[in-house]
Amino acid sequence: MLGTRMSEVHSKGFVAPTHERYSSHPLYQHIQINLQENVLKSLLVKVFLRSLRKVVPLELQPTYLVSSQNMEYVRDALGMTNSKVGYVYLIDENLRIRWGGCADATPEEAAALELCTGVLLKRAETSKGKSKKAASPAKAESPSSVDSSE
Secondary structure (H helix, E strand, C coil): CECCHHHHHHHHHHHHHHHHHHCCCCCCCCCEEEECCCHHHHHHHHHCHHHHHHHCCHHHHHHEEEECCCCCCCCCCCCCCCCCCCEEEEECCCCCEEEEEECCCCHHHHHHHHHHHHHHHHHHHHHHHHHHHHHCCCCCCCHHHCCCCC
16 A cells, blocks of 8 residues: 555565565566545646656556545554555455555565465465366266276
């Protein structure tokens, strides 16, 4: 969740090593939400959206979202108590928050996000593999493959 230039710096401190390592993984998604709850600030962001696109790397533009949603009722539940800092959440395939961080990332926090992302991606690969096996019909044995010695 981004709301200020400083929050972008905070977010990058957490996400940079993780994104560098997993950006080519097919199940990895890096979604950035530029949250502007102030109506005037939201209008300014929309006016300067073209210049904002120049700052956001090309591969991240499809998942860069601008929102003016009022977060008043979910802010506490998400732990977003300071609107000036960046918030980073790791979301699993069931849309549950599995890890969260905010403000300046320590090296340990950045490493924890990278490690947890790897664990979730492995789980997702495993569950995707299992669901493919369960979805494919069992092969029927042909008469020539049955042992005729019985």
